[in-house]
Amino acid sequence: MARWQRDPGSRRRLGYLLVGVEVVALTACFFGIFLAYCLRGLLFVSVSLDAARLATWIAGISATVVCAAVAVVVGLKYLAGRTWARVVLIAANGILVGLGLFWFAVHQSRTGASADNTASLVGLLVPMVTLFPLLWPLLRFRPVQPGDAGGGP
Numbered sequence: 693m694a695r696w697q698r699d700p701g702s703r704r705r706l707g708y709l710l711v712g713v714e715v716v717a718l719t720a721c722f723f724g725i726f727l728a729y730c731l732r733g734l735l736f737v738s739v740s741l742d743a744a745r746l747a748t749w750i751a752g753i754s755a756t757v758v759c760a761a762v763a764v765v766v767g768l769k770y771l772a773g774r775t776w777a778r779v780v781l782i783a784a785n786g787i788l789v790g791l792g793l794f795w796f797a798v799h800q801s802r803t804g805a806s807a808d809n810t811a812s813l814v815g816l817l818v819p820m821v822t823l824f825p826l827l828w829p830l831l832r833f834r835p836v837q838p839g840d841a842g843g844g845p
Contacts, residue, residue: 704771707835711767714781714830717726717822718763721788723756724814728795730755773836780828794820 730751751810763784769777792815799811 703835706833707771710826710833710835711771714785714826715760715763715767717826718781718784718788719756719760721792721814721819721823722759723752724818725788725791725795726755726759727793728811728814737750769833773834778830778834780803782827785827785830789819789823792816 727748730750731744734747735741739747763781766777766780766784768779796811797814799815
């Protein structure tokens, strides 16, 4: 048996590491994907490109701060052993991977092989490298086992 399976302290530290990486990955992916969808939406409603870019950055930074705060709270609930928090983290990963894939597919179908690799990098590569590998630990790892007393320093 691995040490983290025997020792509640090791399991807790591994849980903190997983939640920290998850919060950073969710926040980074959310920022890039939200900016793309926000800019597309503002340009759809006929806002000038300069105004749309400024509004996109303001909205993107604000929404990313909120996303990071929510991810931290949900991560702490996950560490406390709440089942719904694990489901929320898994759903957030899946939604962001899906939105990134959709953005990449639409971008490639409209532009073909263009010089702009933003959709390839932020929509496809970053979520696949950061969020997709985190799905397995979220599915398998539980920071609090049913027999644990909880608490501790």
